[in-house]
Amino acid sequence: xxxxxxxxxxxxxxxxxxxxxxxxxxxxxxxxxxxxxxxxxxxxxxxxxxxxxxxxxxxxxxxxxxxxxxxxxxxxxxxxxxxxxxxxxxxxxxxxxxxxxxxxxxxxxxxxxxxxxxxxxxxxxxxxxxxxxxxxxxxxxxxxxxxxxxxxxxxxxxxxxxxxxxxxxxxxxxxxxxxxxxxxxxxxxxxxxxxxxxxxxxxxxxxxxxxxxxxxxxxxxxxxxxxxxxxxxxxxxxxxxxxxxxxxxxxxxxxxxxxxxxxxxxxxxxxxxxxxxxxx
Amino acid sequence: xxxxxxxxxxxxxxxxxxxxxxxxxxxxxxxxxxxxxxxxxxxxxxxxxxxxxxxxxxxxxxxxxxxxxxxxxxxxxxxxxxxxxxxxxxxxxxxxxxxxxxxxxxxxxxxxxxxxxxxxxxxxxxxxxxxxxxxxxxxxxxxxxxxxxxxxxxxxxxxxxxxxxxxxxxxxxxxxxxxxxxxxxxxxxxxxxxxxxxxxxxxxxxxxxxxxxxxxxxxxxxxxxxxxxxxxxxxxxxxxxxxxxxxxxxxxxxxxxxxxxxxxxxxxxxxxxxxxx
Numbered sequence: 001x002x003x004x005x006x007x008x009x010x011x012x013x014x015x016x017x018x019x020x021x022x023x024x025x026x027x028x029x030x031x032x033x034x035x036x037x038x039x040x041x042x043x044x045x046x047x048x049x050x051x052x053x054x055x056x057x058x059x060x061x062x063x064x065x066x067x068x069x070x071x072x073x074x075x076x077x078x079x080x081x082x083x084x085x086x087x088x089x090x091x092x093x094x095x096x097x098x099x100x101x102x103x104x105x106x107x108x109x110x111x112x113x114x115x116x117x118x119x120x121x122x123x124x125x126x127x128x129x130x131x132x133x134x135x136x137x138x139x140x141x142x143x144x145x146x147x148x149x150x151x152x153x154x155x156x157x158x159x160x161x162x163x164x165x166x167x168x169x170x171x172x173x174x175x176x177x178x179x180x181x182x183x184x185x186x187x188x189x190x191x192x193x194x195x196x197x198x199x200x201x202x203x204x205x206x207x208x209x210x211x212x213x214x215x216x217x218x219x220x221x222x223x224x225x226x227x228x229x230x231x232x233x234x235x236x237x238x239x240x241x242x243x244x245x246x247x248x249x250x251x252x253x254x255x256x257x258x259x260x261x262x263x264x265x266x267x268x269x270x271x272x273x274x275x276x277x278x279x280x
Numbered sequence: 281x282x283x284x285x286x287x288x289x290x291x292x293x294x295x296x297x298x299x300x301x302x303x304x305x306x307x308x309x310x311x312x313x314x315x316x317x318x319x320x321x322x323x324x325x326x327x328x329x330x331x332x333x334x335x336x337x338x339x340x341x342x343x344x345x346x347x348x349x350x351x352x353x354x355x356x357x358x359x360x361x362x363x364x365x366x367x368x369x370x371x372x373x374x375x376x377x378x379x380x381x382x383x384x385x386x387x388x389x390x391x392x393x394x395x396x397x398x399x400x401x402x403x404x405x406x407x408x409x410x411x412x413x414x415x416x417x418x419x420x421x422x423x424x425x426x427x428x429x430x431x432x433x434x435x436x437x438x439x440x441x442x443x444x445x446x447x448x449x450x451x452x453x454x455x456x457x458x459x460x461x462x463x464x465x466x467x468x469x470x471x472x473x474x475x476x477x478x479x480x481x482x483x484x485x486x487x488x489x490x491x492x493x494x495x496x497x498x499x500x501x502x503x504x505x506x507x508x509x510x511x512x513x514x515x516x517x518x519x520x521x522x523x524x525x526x527x528x529x530x531x532x533x534x535x536x537x538x539x540x541x542x543x544x545x546x547x548x549x550x551x552x553x554x555x556x557x
Contacts, residue, residue, distance in 0.1 A: 039447075040447040040448075040449060040450075041417055041418075041419040041420065041445070041446070041447050041450065042417060042419075042420075092418070092445075146317055146318060147317050148317065170445070173418075173444050173445055174317075174441075174444065175317060175473075176315075176316045176317050176473045176513055176514065177473055177475060177514060177515045178316065178513045178514065178515055179316070179317065179513070181515065203445070203446075203447060206476065206518055207515075238448050238449075241447035241448045241449045241450070242447070242448055243447070243448045243451070243476070244448070245518060246476055246479070246517070246518040246519055246537065246538055247518045247519075247522065249538045250519065250522075250538035250541050250542065253538055253539075253542045254542070254545075254549075257542075257546065258552050259549075259552065268518060268521045268522045268524075268525050269525060271522050271525075272522060272525035272526050275522075275526060275545065275549075276526070277551075278549050278550060278551045279528075279545075279548050279549055279550060280550065280551075
């Protein structure tokens with residue numbers, strides 16, 4: 001079966017730069033995974049994501065060595081607009097993606113460019129807005145919406161293209177915690193119900209770790225750790241600039257006084273259950 | 281002292297962002313203003329340096345009504361770091377950006393150089409001193425914005441979302457900057473969504489919602505009040521949420537961090553050994 005993403009010996013250097021920002025990256029992502037990608041600023045996570053949608057090398061140029069396959073397509077040989085059918089991209093700031101006068105127009109924009117016929121377009125826009133819970137706002141102007149609502153519209157615009165993979169680069173940076181959590185729950189639903197492959201770059205591990213099937217840590221252009229969040233958190237991730245959830249830090253302290261946990265809890269419900277059992 | 285008295289503010293488009301805000305910030309305090317997107321937090325702090333003047337009510341900084349003075353005069357006293365640092369930069373290099381205010385305030389050149397070097401080093405930006413501010417990453421821009429204000433040591437340091445886009449190591453550094461600022465007796469006000477950052481900082485917390493102040497008090501009281509936090513569209517800190525879920529009378533719900541939690545939980549634990557879940 002084709003992998004969602006396959007990266008072979010990837011190194012990359014931006015045009016005009018003197019050093020590689022990605023170094024020998026190897027990665028396979030299966031269809032249906034929810035990958036959480038994180039690491040200190042400047043670790044190369046954003047650059048790696050740009051390789052998934054073809055912005056690298058087609059827009060940024062630079063020197064790309066190795067191979068990147070997305071949904072079976074070699075990114076080097078596939079133009080951005082063809083890749084966009086397979087992989088959708090959501091940015092930190094939704095305003096960089098929304099520019100129409102109505103929500104509906106923004107969601108339909110990519111489809112219009114593809115030449116999708118009107119009936120199909122209507123169906124897909126309806127479905128995408130419903131999926132992100134924004135159907136009531138279809139005639140609203142994006143600038144009238146809150147940050148969280150705008151990010152939902154940006155996600156709808158991507159979903160309307162029916163991609164197999166969605167890549168999001170810190171989509172909740174500007175959102176309050178409750179709104180951020182709702183975005184993560186939406187992604188969880190898309191992943192579990194539709195089998196959409198999710199690659200999410202995030203710093204807010206306390207809110208999102210529970211939804212990820214896999215956590216990948218980058219440092220100085222390399223992938224340094226890769227595994228299940230509940231086991232990977234045993235490592236001292238702070239040295240890689242990771243915001244380790246406080247719940248995990250507490251359980252590591254329990255380990256410090258003689259307990260051992262194969263898997264660390266990622267939700268307060270799991271944590272409460274374990275503590276109740278060791279208190280009894 | 282910053283005194284906000286019954287302040288209303290209506291933007292030119294008719295949106296009323298502040299609806300009767302009263303708040304006093306004393307010298308030497310550390311205050312976190314929290315609340316959902318659109319609660320009025322940024323609008324409020326823009327009143328502190330006179331960038332916005334109240335539609336109704338008054339804002340008085342160290343005895344001076346902001347309506348009777350200029351932003352230029354207040355800028356020396358109240359240093360505001362914007363949420364989006366791009367709005368703040370205009371120099372060709374990182375170094376000049378940081379030196380700008382110092383030169384403007386008439387600091388001698390050797391003092392300018394000394395301070396610029398020190399602050400760039402502290403914020404991990406020394407290697408970019410000759411780069412354009414706009415070539416920096418989001419997190420670096422944020423730290424540059426903080427550096428360019430901290431460098432002239434205003435009496436009141438106001439940081440709008442200082443931790444956005446910052447990794448753990450940088451957050452620790454930003455906290456150190458805040459701590460050392462407070463040690464000199466100066467005042468720090470932060471606007472933030474970053475609950476766990478606030479937990480580490482333990483400031484006075486002011487909760488805002490829809491243009492009003494919902495609550496004002498110690499971090500332990502405010503952040504552990506599930507009703508208040510819900511009204512402000514905030515989540516509880518993880519340790520507090522755990523204390524709620526445990527529902528054990530010996531585990532107080534005012535616990536905010538892992539050290540306090542360990543202290544109360546430790547005497548209650550029995551079974552030892554490997555835990556297989």
